[in-house]
Each structure stands twice: as C-alpha cells, then as structure tokens.
Amino acid sequence: MIPVITIDGPSGTGKGTLMQLLAQRLGWHALDSGALYRALAWVALQQGVGLDDALVLTGLAKNLAVEFRQGGVWLNGEDLSEAIRTEEIGLAASRVAAHPQVRAALLDWQRAWARPPGLVADGRDMGTVVFPEAPLKIFLDAAPEVRAERRYKQLNEKGLSASLHQLIVDIRARDARDRSRLTAPLRPAQDAIVIDSSRMSIPEVFERVLAEVRRVLPDALSQ
Numbered sequence: 001m002i003p004v005i006t007i008d009g010p011s012g013t014g015k016g017t018l019m020q021l022l023a024q025r026l027g028w029h030a031l032d033s034g035a036l037y038r039a040l041a042w043v044a045l046q047q048g049v050g051l052d053d054a055l056v057l058t059g060l061a062k063n064l065a066v067e068f069r070q071g072g073v074w075l076n077g078e079d080l081s082e083a084i085r086t087e088e089i090g091l092a093a094s095r096v097a098a099h100p101q102v103r104a105a106l107l108d109w110q111r112a113w114a115r116p117p118g119l120v121a122d123g124r125d126m127g128t129v130v131f132p133e134a135p136l137k138i139f140l141d142a143a144p145e146v147r148a149e150r151r152y153k154q155l156n157e158k159g160l161s162a163s164l165h166q167l168i169v170d171i172r173a174r175d176a177r178d179r180s181r182l183t184a185p186l187r188p189a190q191d192a193i194v195i196d197s198s199r200m201s202i203p204e205v206f207e208r209v210l211a212e213v214r215r216v217l218p219d220a221l222s223q
C-alpha cells in the first residue's frame with residue numbers, strides 16, 4: 001500500500017501551502033486536484049462549452065492532458081499556472097465539478113498519483129471518495145471572512161484590485177455549491193482530523209499536522 005495523506009477543505013484555508021510543505025518535508029508526491037477542475041473549466045471557457053453541458057464536459061475531462069511540471073500546471077504545452085488562479089476560473093471550476101460524470105472521468109487519473117514513496121493530495125473529496133483508505137486525513141477549515149481577507153491580501157500583493165465584500169459573497173456561493181452537491185460534497189471524512197485555521201498561522205498548522213504524521217506514519221518522517 002502506498003501511503004496517502006489527504007488534505008480537504010474549502011478554498012482559502014491554506015490547503016495548497018500545507019500540501020507543498022508536507023510533500024517537501026516527506027519527499028512525497030503532491031496532487032493539487034483543484035488544478036484539474038480549474039484546467040477543465042479553463043478549456044470549457046476557451047472553447048465556449050456551457051458549464052452545465054455535462055456530456056461535452058465529460059468528453060473534455062476524459063482527454064484532459066494536464067501535467068504538473070516545474071512547479072506549474074501545463075496543458076498541451078501551455079503554462080496555465082497563472083491563468084487558472086483567477087476568481088472567475090475558481091467559480092467555473094466549482095460548476096464543472098458539480099457533474100458526477102465529470103468527477104468519475106477524473107478519478108483514475110487522480111488515483112494514479114499514489115506512487116512510492118507516498119502522496120499528499122489536496123482537494124474537496126480526497127479523503128471521502130478518491131483515497132478513502134488513506135491512513136491520515138486532514139480537513140482544514142476557516143471562517144469565510146478570514147478566507148476572503150487572505151484572498152484580498154493575496155490579490156493586493158499581486159497589484160490586482162478586489163472588493164472584500166464581493167470576495168465574501170463569492171466564497172460563500174462557492175462553499176454552498178461545493179457542500180450541497182449530490183456527488184462528493186465537501187465534507188470531512190468520518191475519520192478526518194478537522195483543524196480550524198482561522199486563528200492559526202501556516203507554521204502552526206504545519207506543526208499540528210506533523211504531530212499527526214508522527215503519530216500515524218512514524219516511518220515517513222524517519223526517512
């Protein structure tokens with residue numbers, strides 16, 4: 001069995017950063033499953049495919065040749081790392097991700113990431129659907145206002161303007177859709193460790209998770 005650590009939760013909780021830190025520390029592979037749905041949404045918007053057109057979207061999903069290279073996200077030789085990080089693509093990704101057939105089409109591709117020596121996988125349903133046997137499951141949560149504020153700062157640092165109020169509205173809408181969808185809704189697995197990062201820094205969250213790794217997968221840290 002290849003060990004897998006799953007990190008699920010809504011956007012803006014620091015899941016991605018935590019995944020990278022953990023994968024680096026353990027020398028394991030990292031899977032950013034949200035990038036997959038974002039890349040699919042990007043292709044759909046480019047090709048003018050309706051975000052409710054499950055049939056066509058499923059066809060696109062089956063042929064989606066996403067690669068994680070040089071720390072970025074690539075599709076057909078194009079570096080999409082920046083292009084898929086916009087709010088527009090985030091909301092579109094949440095819509096394409098609501099179709100059960102689309103999710104099914106991306107399942108094998110995600111599971112193939114479980115390779116030696118181990119995998120850290122970040123998303124919404126890593127612990128509940130994609131890797132239900134994972135020995136360590138983390139569910140990272142934070143209040144919507146805190147997540148919106150973090151996003152607001154990130155956008156400002158990039159020189160992009162944003163409305164904090166609009167970000168809160170968008171985050172709530174995306175959460176509601178991700179949590180209420182029938183297939184693989186956003187929720188902690190029964191055996192997940194839930195961490196509320198609203199008042200925690202990234203290093204604090206990292207230390208907390210490392211303590212869990214030491215407890216559940218002691219060999220992973222001794223290598």
Ligand code: DC
Nearest residue numbers: 011033034037093094097123124125
């Ligand atoms: O993690 P993220 O913000 O990059 O994800 C973008 C959208 O993709 C998110 O709103 C819901 C969807 N998603 C999903 O449904 N399942 C996953 N495992 C990852 C992301």
